[in-house]
Amino acid sequence: MAEKDVIYGINGPVVTIRDTRTFSMMEMVYVGDARLVGEVIGINDQLTTIQVYEETTGLKPGDPVFGTGAPMNVLLGPGIIDNIFDGIERPLKAIEETSGSFISRGAAVSALDTEKYWDVTIKVKAGDVLEGGQIYAVCPETAIIEHRFLVPPQISGKVVSVKKNGKYRLHDTIVTIKDDSGEEHALTLCQQWPIRSARPCKNRLPATVPLITGQRVIDTMFPISKGGTAAIPGGFGTGKTMTQHQLAKWCDADIIVYVGCGERGNEMSQVLDEFSELIDPKSGRPMTDRTVLIANTSNMPVAAREASIYTGLTLAEYYRDMGYHVAIMADSTSRWAEALREISGRLEEMPAEEGFPAYLPSRLSEFYERAGRVDTLSGGEGSVTIIGAVSPQGSDFSEPVTQNTKRFTRCFWALDKSLAYARHYPAIHWLNSYSEYFTDLDPWFREHFGDEFIRYRNRITSLLHEESALMEIVKLIGSDVLPDDQKLVIEIAKAIRVGFLQQNAFHADDTFVPLEKQKLMMKAILHLYDKSKRIIAAAIPISRIMELGLFEKLAKMKYDIPNSKPEMFDELMAEMDRALAGISADA
């Protein structure tokens, strides 16, 4: 009888096997008679260590372990969009049908529906030579997303047979190709890909196109490019999740992959509810038509939480290779880092900072480096933008996850507790945040919105910095003693904060603001500032200007002027001019 591999030790989600040479590193395995999914994470001549992605209660020494001979894979094919998976791509809706409202273990369900027929159009003919990554067929996946079937990157060759256009299931062969060595490969509607390896591309492109989010503080102050990386750090209650939701709803990517990594179950059900009700203004279809959800809530097994980030990234890269712009929201990368720490602790590895393993920075950099705008193997252009939330312990940005994330992301949207306390949302602090993409994107903004966009933005920034310096004085002696021109800076900065930076996600118009309106809002603010400054220079007291109520108008212009009526800004500025002319005439 062939010797079976059996469990030796169990400690939480970590299982060991003794004296075996069967397994290779990162191989996917099934543990126990319930066939719980696991992955090999350590091998020496005595012990093979496996992390199990499901609850290990009830496992016994002597229970069998089955190898699969392949690393942890996900299944790629039509049916991913508008679906919700757990951290290892198990479809939660299908699991609900088989095991009810609570997730039982060892649920063996195919990631994608194998019985559904897809309306496939073949794009190649016999005799064509196909390279890895090229498109051989397409089918409509949702009303707005066309699924493009790609030759697996490691395969190339000549097409020997082709099926007719028509309806096929996931595992039906539609094209057969023969490679140089004469081996035939059947191409179906799906393929496998190991989650921890990046999918290849032809070459990377520079970060010169912004990802438009409709959020003023991001688009104007700290923009992100398509294929860029951003971190959103913030203590609890500062609005990380809200910001992620806003970006997922409104950013101009083609496809959104939302990874709820170790977060709240109720939040995921909120996303499900909201996204199916929300209509995408660009396509007129529900948001779910362009969204993939990965939900590994905080009470689901910790090892699967570690994998969920990679699963999400692999799905995102697959759609990138079809030529789509994909944005992936990871909420929260700190939970992922903590999962690493937890597993590392179980393995009794030597801890580095705050108990996190020494390989935390390298894992983080590997993750963020999978973002990028690329020329795909299929000849198109696609991108993966990564936006990761970070939950620093005790809201302390000096902790290891935040600090290392800062090194590998180029946008840092720092959420601030005191802003959140005052319900200033999004609570992205304008002094602590930065975007390194601004210079890369500069030509794009100049081309599409003119030189003044950049000029306005720079002036707004410097006014905010000036205000912060003045506030140091105000905190000590009060604002009454300041000269009028400095008081004006404080007043205009307040208008910028309340009227421009603060944005109301629940207001029909204000939740998404086009760049054109963002520019005009800045213009109106600076218009009032310049005019008032001239009046103050003529020795008219600022209190006279304040009485006019123009600053309140600025604070409310986001509500008063609909997105569709930019011409109303001219009226607003004309009104300012009239009111201000009144007091200069008096003097």
Add this chain to the structure above:
Amino acid sequence: MILDYVGVKEINGSLIVLDGVKGASFEEMVDIRLDNGSVRHGRIVQIEGERVVVQVFEGTKSISLDNTRTRLKARPMELTLSPEIMGRIFNGAGAPVDGLGEVYPVKRANVNGTPMNPVSRVYPRNYINTGISTIDTLMTLIRGQKLPIFSGSGMKHNELAVQIVRQAKIADGEDNKFGIVFAAMGVKNDVADYFRRSFDESGVLSRVVMFLNLANDPIIERTLTPRCALTAAEYLAFECNMHVLVIMTDMTSYAEALREFSSSKGEIPGRKGFPGYLYSDLASLYERAGMIKGSKGSVTQIPILTMPNDDITHPVPDLTGYITEGQIVLDRALEGAGYYPPVSVLPSLSRLMKDGIGKGYTRADHQPLANQLFASYARVQDARSLASVIGEEELSPVDKRYMQFGKLFEQFFVNQGFNENRTIEQSLDLGWKLLSTLPRTELDRVDDALLDEFYITNPDALTFSSFAGHTDDEEEEE
């Protein structure tokens, strides 16, 4: 064949190590019979071949290397459930301690539970009216939510919890199907007794299930207490279709028990010595709140935790805040000023509030009013810190108005009687009245239509005595 394993190989804190054990499964229960006839209970927490580590719930006192016989029970930790558990009192490990005998089992359930499928969750939307102005207006409690109270030693968190239990009304009025599960972890006997008496006085005792692990009870049992309580709550909610409010106090004691257990297992400690998996462990408790499709019931959690040294960045409140859907933070300065409940408004939050209030739930002006109250009260803090430097006299007129607003807000909005039950309309109107003491131009979070409707321009309606008059009657009640 039932095997007894004689003796133990090693004793370490609350853990014993057995050798030569065959067929043990992970997290299996064991009975440990001592030579003096007493029986203790334990659970397998680690297996390495035939070497098995067992945690003993009642502690290892008087266990020696060879005075025990250990028997494997071939099942994980289970709780006996039936609708009859209502009104009963159990110890931290789920055994009845009220002298009324065993519960006749309708069902047995693993206390660890299984994760709820996110797809099966119903997003919570119905608000619970607690009759407390600060909570109802600014951090509304929603059915199916987990909303902890962050407190400190000596503050009135227990009173607040009791008041919530007594006054909580579900907006759509299905009052008959509610239940309370109370889990005490490492609390003083007086505290447990206070809760029991309060439940009795308000006539809900027959609807309460109590799990008591007092300060002098074994710590291993303490790590099971919330799991037993939540298993009971899930049973009542999802199989008996009840609306269950779970009060768990004190989560800090629970986390400390976990730390003690972890260090005796020799695990690598994380922050402040707590185990690296504290987040996952707390999440496995807190995430058991919610509602599911196909069931009318709900589990709402109000965990109470005392922040050591009132430090909100301590790992327990910190990790809790990342898991729960908001928090109610109590403040010692307010408590010191004699205000009850001493809710510190600015750091408090309810994440589910936005979808459970407003038109159709409370009142259309609720959200903007709450935003404005938060923003204005945040401004009060700026004025106060300025006043502490330059003196109140030197403040600008607007800042003086804010100082006045802050005082009135704390005295009449935050402060309220222990027996005072305010309707949501009363609370909202009081909020508008307070805002009206500020210049209208300062209210930049609400639109003009709302201001036209609610802003009070008549100064006579805003005098100090008009606010004081508002609470005079209630003070007599106390």
